[in-house]
Amino acid sequence: MSYEDILAQTADTTAPERRRAVPGHLAVRVDDGNPNHHLWNNRGTWWCHFTLHKPDYTAERIRVSLKTRDLELARRRRDTLLAAI
Secondary structure: OEHHHHHHHHHOOOOHHHHHHOOOEEEOOOOOOOOOOOEEEEOOEEEEEEEEEOOOOOEEEEEEEOOOOOHHHHHHHHHHHHHHO
């Protein structure tokens, strides 16, 4: 699953897939001193990772490819993704 998949599913609030894609609330800690929070570089491609807490009191780690090698673009895509959830 990529960030595009999550954004597409969160944009369509009537789609049943949305409930499966984002079945909880986002738990993120933002370090203002680290502009690359929730990002990591895997062989040149930037990824975003975060944790979703589900209604059944379980948690799921989500890791999605941001499909870019550009750090600035990865930061923008991460911000868009986290804001959508």
